[in-house]
Structure formats: structure tokens, C-alpha cells
Amino acid sequence: MGDHAHGPAKGLSRWLFTTNHKDIGTMYLWFSFAMFILGGSFAMIIRAELFQPGMQLVEPGFFNQMTTLHGLVMVFGAIMPSFVGLANWMIPMMIGAPDMALPRMNNWSFWILPPAFLMLASTLFMEGGAPGFGWTFYAPLSTTYAPPSVTFFIFAIHILGLSSIMGSINIIATVMNMRAPGMSYMKMPLFVWTWLITAFLLVAVMPVLAGAVTMMLMDIHFGTSFFSAAGGGDPVLFQHIFWFFGHPEVYIIILPAFGVVSQIIPAFSRKPLFGYDSMVYATAAIAFLSFIVWAHHMYTVGMPIAGELFFMYATMLIAVPTGVKVFNWVTTMWRGSLSFETPMLFCVGFLILFTIGGFTGLMLSIAPADFQYHDSYFVVAHFHYVMVAGAVFSMSAAVYYWLPKWCGRMYNETMGKTHFWISFIGFNITFFPQHFVGLAGMPRRIPDYALQFADFNMMSSIGAFIYGASQILFLYNVVATIVSGKPVSDDKVWDGAEGLEWTVPTPAPYHTFEVPPKIDPAHAHT
């Protein structure tokens, strides 16, 4: 119990031993950016190989390792930790709490991540190479035919799951227990709501993933036959268990992004969020539906027709709450006093591109049509529209929006807008043509392709290099802001921003809300 005005400890021990939610949030954010660069460099290798038809740069086996590690690093290393970092920074400040509920465990949740990814990346240098069975690691590719390094992959997944579960328990306990007096659930900022529901999804499905990799471990090393028909098991069982985790996982990635957009669009529309209550209910509905749609990833696996129909209709239902959200964001902007600073640009980009990704998702949900689209580049285009233009764009928006509050300095607006436009154009050049080559039959995860796909693939590769380069501009802008950005001192950096985080000084002091703030009961929601 130190002095009220104390600051952080000095040197490395500040970061190793910290219990401060802002320090831990910062570490998560930097770690996720490092992983974003690592996973991005894998993507650059993929696009370089696919620049022209024929084998260009890498061996097919190594290409498979690149697609696998690109997916794993981006999903588990870049996107998920980035939103956990944001949750750490923002949730206590948004609900008026002094810190996360369980600060020491919070630190542990972070510190097991870097060694886990070190272990995962080290498989590249092991005998037999890194895992090359795709980020979905379907059996028997990941069991019978896996390289020995699969064991390290399995344990890395176990550690990542442990980190996610502990992080989520912390978030749930914080939101349920640490809200300032007077902040009822229906007064919470929407980012807090989406994270509460995301954390619930994580606690529910990460153990299932742990179960799946444990069965793999047993099949590979200890003679069980979960995924081997010769012993009475079934490789398709793996897919069911994996996607029972995997489908909620995509909402784990996108729900916090929804939360970010729901904070930023009202701020730059200078209007309260339209349909707050329906936003909350829609988020909960999406979370519920995410548990009963998993097999739409496996329409072509040979399910009974009743299964195909059930999963098709259940999947289509998700369009309803998602539509509610999109319409609410648009209606928030309607007749607002709009301005388009960088965070808002990224949110509008999110809104347009995520909706495209949603529509292609709806196309893929139609079981008979999916027989055509399955495992084609159409699928690759679809999920990059939701993962990159959805999650990563909203993450960029969040960084620009809250960075002045975090470090007390303003980023360079011109550079930010340039980053947005290069990202937006580069992203669309990369992934829009992939819809066409996919519909025309180009399969995913193959290092070579038929000649008729050459032009669109070259476009994709050029777009990918542009998008990749724009992230360096992003990094430069953030570092330049922290080091020498123009100081800002207003508590409320953005004139239209609402919420408790804008009531504390800028930059946010090391400790905030050691005494809970008073919530104005007349305020609809913050």
C-alpha cells in the first residue's frame, strides 16, 4: 500500500513485476504488434510465392508452414492479445475501478504468452520443420502425418489457452465486481459489454480447445484412437471439437471490435449511440448463436442432411443481430455532426468492409452453395474481410482514439489519415480479387495455381505489400507520438467523446479511480 501519488518502478522490474493494469495493457499491445509484424512477414512470404504461377521462392512444405504459422500467430498472437491489452487499459478506466480485480494473476496471464510464442516459432528450426497442417490443424494431418514439432505446438496451445482463461476470468470479475457505484450493467460503455460477453465465450471454449489438443497428444504419443477410424474413432470428430471452439473464437475476435466501433462512432458523430439496449441484446444473441453453428465450417465433410440444414439455418440467423448492429452504427451517424479524424476513418472503413465480409459469410452459410466455395480463395477473402478489415481496422481505430489519453501526446493526423488510406486501398487490392479467383475455383493453401489466376494473384500480392508497408507507417506514427508528439492536456481529448476515461487527466496517471467516481444517475449510459 504505497503512497497515493507514487509512479511506476524504475527499469525492467517495472514491467516484469508489475500489477498495474495500464502497464500490463501496454505490454499486451506491444507484444501483439510484434506478433502482427511476425505474422505479417509470414504473409509476405506467402504472397511473394504466389506473385506468379509456378514454384518461385519456397518449398511447398515451407509454404504450408507459413500459412499455418501466419494463421496461428495472427489469431492467437496478434488479434486476441491486442484486444486483451485494450481491455486491460480501458475497462478499469471505463467503469471507474482502481485496477483489474486480480492484478497479480493479470501479470501472469501476460508473461506466459511470450515464451509460448517463442516455443511455437522455434518449431521452424526443429527437425522435420514447423507444423504445416494449417491453423485449423485437422487430424490426421496434425496427428498421424505431423512433424515431431507438433508436440511443442500442442503445449504452446495449452499455454495460450491458460493465458486466455485467466485473462477472461479477470475481466469477468472486474466487470461484475468493480463497477463504480451507480454504474448498472445497462449503463456500462458498450466496449465493456462486448468484452464481458467475449470473456464468457473464452472461458467456455478455450478448455474445449485444450481438450482437442490433449486428444491429439494422446493419439500421437500414447496410442489412443480418438481421430483414427482403425480404432473406432473418427477424424471428423476432431473437426467437430475444433469448430465448437473455433466458431465462438471468431466472435471472440470480432465482439471487442464491435465494442470499439460502438465507442468511436458516437464520439465523431457527436450523438449518443443509437439503440444501446438493442446493441447489448444483439451481442448476447450473437454469442449464444455462436455455440450452435460450428458445423457450417464442415458442410462438405459428409454430414447427414438434417445436420446440414440445422447448421445452415442457425448460421443465417446470425445475420439478424449482426444486421441490428450495422444499422445501429449507421443510424448513429445519421444526421450527426460528423468529422473524419483517423479513428473515425478506420471505423467507417470497418463498417463498409466488415459488412462485405458479413455478406460473403451469408453466401458461405448456404450449404449447397458452400459445396462450391469450400476451401477456395473465396473463403480466404471472406475471413480476411472480417479479421483484417474488421478486427485489425477497429484495433487501429482504437489506438488512434485512445493514444492521446494514454501518453498525453497527439499523433500526426496527416500521417494517420495516410495510414488509413494506404491500408484501405492496399487491403482491398489484396483481398477483393480473391473473391473472383475463389469463385473461379482457386483452392486455398496451395503454393501454385493455374495460369488463368495469374493476374488477380499478382494484384493480390502487390496489394499485400502495400498493406504491409502501411503498417510500418503506423508503427512510426505511434513511436513518434510517444517520443515527440504535440502534448495535449485536455481531459477530454475529443470534443464528442463520452465516458469516464475522459474524466481523468491526460495523460492518464499511473493510478486512476482509487476512489470510485460518482455516476450521474441521470446519464443514460456512459
Add this chain to the structure above:
Amino acid sequence: MTAQSSPGHEPYYVPEQSKMAVFATIGLVLSVFGAATGINDLTFGEPDQPASWTVMNIGLLVFIATLFIWFRMAIRENIAGMNSAQLKKSYVLGMFWFIFSEFMFFVAFFGALFYVRNLAGPWLGGEGDGGRMNGLLWEGFQFSWPMTQTPQEAVGGAGSQVIANNGSFTSARTSMAFAEASAWYAWLPLWNTIILLSSSVTVHIAHMGILDGDRRKFHKWLGLTVLLGVIFLSLQIAEYYEAYAHFGLTLNSGIYGSTFFMLTGFHGFHVLMGTTMLGIQLLRSMRGGHFTSDDHFGFEASSWYWHFVDVVWVFLFLFVYIL
């Protein structure tokens, strides 16, 4: 805290710094890395490389020592009165959601059991739209549960080695299912059910003891609970010995052996954890005089965990042994 407190607000204790996370990380990573290297040596390389197991054991020691110090620290903070009511509620929520995550871990294995028994198994045996594979690959395989013959055995001959990717899945001679009504008293799972159900009652009586401030009653019934846990584990070891030595039921016994050992094995591991947790609470009370009638969260959390393990067993008994 020197900060001015608003009336009626108890400060929430936020520790300044802690080395616990770093040591726990070192322990966890060493043990996991050692285990992975050791397992890989066994499967792919030379089996005789004790270095990896040494690394694993050192890691486990560091991990357990860290947990010990970490929990002791948390307990001391509570005794020193640093924990506000709000902080205690954080611990309650943490334990609840931890148990929920454990529950979901078992859901994965029960899901595998249901899928194999009700869908994949019958398809392998030739039923329904999925049944065409029976004639193509697994000619002669008939599905029953418990599985009396694996598909590999049904195909037989040299071809079955190829088809199983050099695996060897030989079904058990005898399953663990209830065999003869006349010999019910010799059926271990029934005894284990009785033991575990009674232990839930005894731990509840122990709880009532501490609520009344009756420490003798608390010690007696908690000690009995720990004893029942130990008996349960001993019987399960006996059962596993029987399975391997006399029933031919091993991890290699096809999907029946896989689901049987993984479900009962993970449950058994959780019983071990629960017994250890309750045993530590008993020691804390007997030697340290910990717990009062209105503050005994360490015991309460362990007892919730114990009830959870009990509920999982009820499902196990039903779906693994009886049905």
C-alpha cells in the same frame, strides 16, 4: 492508502509489485518444454535421455514452490485484514469461473464420447448415409458398445496394419461395464460412486461445523472427506491395474479404451487435486488455526471444487460405466 476515502468506501487492495508471475512462468515453461522434449524422445528418438525429464521436474518444483509462496502470501494478506469485502468477492467470482472452465474441459471429452457412440460408431458399422465406408474400408466391422472388436481387428491380416498407419488397436477382452448382477458387490465403480457421493455429504457437514465455529467437528468431517478421497483414488488405481493386467483394457483398446481412460483419468486427476486442496485446508486449520466462522474462503473454494468433481463423477458413472 493515504488517499481521501469517500465515506463508506473501503479501499481495494492492489499489490504494488509481485515477482510471483515471473517465477510461475519460469516453472510452467520449463516443465512444459521438458515434457514436450521427453515425450518426443520417447516417440521419435532415443528413449534414454533423462535430461528432458530433469528439466520438467525442475520446472514442476519451481512451479509448485511458487504456487505455495503465492497462496501463502494471499492468505497472509487476508489475515492482516487487507482484503475488503469487494476483494473477497473477486476471489469468489474467480473460483466460480475457473470451475466453469474445468466443466467445459470435460464437455469436450463427453462430447467425443457421445459423438462416437451415437454417430461415428454406427456409421463405421455400416448404418445410414455414412455407412458406405463399412463396405469399402472396414468390411466385417460391427459396432457395439462397449466395443468388442476394433475396425482394425475386423479387417484383420496384413492390410489392417497399413490401414491403421502402423497403429495397433486391439479391443479389450472385458469392458468396465456392469457385468453380473450377482457380483455387484465386487464392482469397483459402484463403490467409488458411494464413496464420492458420501464425501460430498461429509464436506458439507464440515462446512456446517466451521459455520458454527465448531473446529472439532470441522476437523473430523473434513479429515473423513480427505480419507474418502484417498480411498477413491486407491480404488481407481486398483481398477486401472485390473484393466491393464487382467481385462486387456489399455489406451490402445480402440475408442472405448481412449474415452474410458481419458474421462476417468482426467476425473481422477481432478480428485487428486481436490483431495490435495482439502488436505491443505485441513492442515491450515489444524496447524495454523486458520478460518473463522465468517471467513473461510480457502475451504469454501476447495469444497465447491470437490462438489464439482462429484457431479462430474455422476455423469461418468452414468455414461461410461452404466449406459
